[in-house]
Amino acid sequence: MGAPLYRDTGVVLRTYKLGEADRIVVVLTQHHGKIRAVAKGVRKTMSKFGARLEPLSHVQLLLYQGRELDIISQAESVGSLAPLVGDLDHLTNGLAIVEAVDQMTPDREPVGHLYRMLVGALRTVAERSGPLVVPAFYWKLLAAEGVRPELDECVRCGVAEGLVAIDVVEGGVLCRSCRTGVPVSAEALEVMRMILGGRLNEALDLPASRVTHEVTAHATRALEHHLERCLRTVAMFETG
């Protein structure tokens, strides 16, 4: 009985070495979630896969299903996210985005919405640089995971004025009397509202400044907090 074959389209998140010539490729697929598959002979110069299985590659795959690792039989490029690789800024942004998605996604659990977000984000990355491309994606990703930060009123007392702090543990902004977490400037708060409130392009057009720097720091902190919480939950289930 041969292993079942299946087809899917996906984005390569990361690869690592397996033995002398092979590579394990971690792919977020459209229909099968995140999979790990072996690309045999990929590290030989004459590999039939060529450069199609590098991180950020968008590929159509034919795979043999295995117990833990699938095996890639064919890989064809889909369209092109190629501009990404030609420019260091774009490449760095693209890699930050696939890393966040990789960390946030469990294996073999269909996450069609994340796949679509990822492809959309990589198109954005290919077309534009700018300081907020990656942090904006982090905020969108968190919102898609159900942890959209409260930005309009104090998470403790509900006042809408004088919001001066943001706390990732509390899940949003706080007023002067309730403040915990770290300070947030009114300008940074406004930019975060742009990103999460349907004015993404406006935010992406902003040049680098103290404010974009601050928004980046808040986004990174929020993402890290969420990932740590996910990891703790996993550990709890595994030991429990």
Ligand SMILES: [Zn+2]
């Ligand atoms: Zn308050």
